[in-house]
Amino acid sequence: MTETETLSARAALAIESDILAGLLAPDARLGIAETAARYGVGATPLREALSRLAARGLVHGEGRRGFRVTPISRDDLADIVLIRQTLEREALRLAMARGDADWEAEILAALHRLKRSVRDDPQGFREGDATFDLAHKAFHAALIAACGSPRLIAAQSQLYDEAYRYRRLMMASFRSSDAFLASHERLADLAISRANPDAAQALDAHIASTLELVYPERAS
DSSP: OOHHHHHHHHHHHHHHHHHHTTSSOTTOEEOHHHHHHHHTOOHHHHHHHHHHHHHTTSEEEOGGGOEEEOOOOHHHHHHHHHHHHHHHHHHHHHHHHHOOHHHHHHHHHHHHHHHHHHHHOGGGOSTTOHHHHHHHHHHHHHHHTTSSOHHHHHHHHHHHHHTHHHHHHHHTTOSOSHHHHHHHHHHHHHHHTTOTTHHHHHHHHHHHHHHHHHSGGGOO
């Protein structure tokens, strides 16, 4: 990897982190000069970094004027939810058909880590807490880990990340972790029991809950 590629990768990671953490607001302008100064890189590696993030849907180009952070909207979240449901439903079906005892054990281990992250630090029950974020994503990854398709796994990971800003808003609406943990326990039980189509329906509803909680006035 060249020095420019290294600087670009580091800048992309830093900008992505700031977008997901809300430090760069939706629709914020990312002018080349000021953004390069902010992240301590040159214009060339910065443009490469922003192009990488544009490919992931986190920013969009504005021609010579630079880039902007991708806005959030109900339509955008609805699209993420639709694609996640479509992909993860099939990935879970394949995982239930192919999964073995090791797959089952990893689901239970991931569920335990998620529950423990919440119970050990109730104040950390939110998107943005590093331990919770890691445990939450790991659980959803474990559900489909045995699907046998690296591309399905990669697509699920990217879409999960794209919904991160919306989950931050959703998590702020929770007053208790009980329902949250119960929904993940049910997903684990249904997956391990190979309860298809109940598992698929529960996963669909779980993914859609972000849309329903962030935009309740237009959830239907």
